[in-house]
Amino acid sequence: MPIIAKFDPWGNPLCPCPPKYGLNPYTGCGHSCTYCYISSYIPRAFEPRPKEGLVRAVLRDLAKIPKGSVISLSNSSDPYTPPESKLQLTRQILRILLESGYKVLIVTKSPLVVRDLDLFTKYPGKVVVQITITTLREDIAERLEPHAPRPIARLKAAAEVARAGVPLGVRLDPIVPFINDGQNELRAVVDAAAQAGARQLVASTYKAKPDNFARLVAAFPDLAEKLKEMYWVKGTFFHGQRYAPREYRLRVLSYVKELAEARGLQFDICREEFFELNTPGTYCDGSHLLK
Numbered sequence: 001m002p003i004i005a006k007f008d009p010w011g012n013p014l015c016p017c018p019p020k021y022g023l024n025p026y027t028g029c030g031h032s033c034t035y036c037y038i039s040s041y042i043p044r045a046f047e048p049r050p051k052e053g054l055v056r057a058v059l060r061d062l063a064k065i066p067k068g069s070v071i072s073l074s075n076s077s078d079p080y081t082p083p084e085s086k087l088q089l090t091r092q093i094l095r096i097l098l099e100s101g102y103k104v105l106i107v108t109k110s111p112l113v114v115r116d117l118d119l120f121t122k123y124p125g126k127v128v129v130q131i132t133i134t135t136l137r138e139d140i141a142e143r144l145e146p147h148a149p150r151p152i153a154r155l156k157a158a159a160e161v162a163r164a165g166v167p168l169g170v171r172l173d174p175i176v177p178f179i180n181d182g183q184n185e186l187r188a189v190v191d192a193a194a195q196a197g198a199r200q201l202v203a204s205t206y207k208a209k210p211d212n213f214a215r216l217v218a219a220f221p222d223l224a225e226k227l228k229e230m231y232w233v234k235g236t237f238f239h240g241q242r243y244a245p246r247e248y249r250l251r252v253l254s255y256v257k258e259l260a261e262a263r264g265l266q267f268d269i270c271r272e273e274f275f276e277l278n279t280p281g282t283y284c285d286g287s288h289l290l291k
């Protein structure tokens with residue numbers, strides 16, 4: 001079984017990003033976000049463990065992947081999930097990929113990413129970093145992303161990434177109805193992203209599966225009825241997930257686009273059908289920022 005696989009094995013038609021590969025140094029992720037979808041297909045999803053024989057398997061798979069290909073490290077686990085601070089597996093893999101001529105996309109919630117700025121700056125234009133910031137409100141972040149680093153630490157890391165000259169995106173993803181979708185809160189995140197030096201803002205709404213929905217309503221019991229109605233009564237089913245109603249998603253994403261573009265940021269949506277909202281020539285995975 002390859003450890004580096006073509007990204008998006010489910011062929012989601014709402015993903016217009018160019019082809020790439022995916023590689024996760026860890027199985028599972030310790031950030032335990034309530035909305036996370038990995039629990040639907042990874043056993044013990046929030047107990048991160050290193051992949052066995054990782055380096056050997058990566059070298060084996062790279063022999064079959066054309067140089068210059070784009071490899072995303074972030075699709076089923078944050079590459080800077082807590083054990084990484086000691087194990088440094090992601091760092092080891094980054095070194096191999098960059099030295100071998102591949103390009104890398106990183107999405108993280110951890111300020112540990114700044115540890116690897118020395119590698120990113122050695123290979124200019126070969127790495128794009130996206131940092132996820134769903135809210136600046138600590139009380140909401142604690143319930144939404146209980147074991148992830150706090151938003152303020154992520155913002156500080158984002159500014160360091162941008163200051164080092166590494167292309168930076170901020171992911172306001174997911175926007176969850178009634179929880180982090182207030183206009184003032186959305187504006188605060190977009191303002192902070194622009195001030196940190198981001199070039200791109202990616203936004204997307206929460207998609208529900210039974211397991212992540214159960215965690216969400218357990219974390220926000222006062223909103224359970226409203227969320228149930230939004231997703232399971234009024235919402236739509238698409239590609240294995242429940243979406244909030246179209247009008248809601250279009251309204252909130254259009255609002256964020258307006259905020260982002262007014263601040264000079266590129267804007268992209270992720271796995272939503274409103275492709276016309278994307279800034280032309282850009283992709284939500286940030287791959288257009290690679291050289």
Ligand code: SF4
Binds near residue numbers: 031033075076148
């Ligand atoms: S950081 Fe990403 S992979 Fe990790 S738990 Fe949160 S959403 Fe899931």
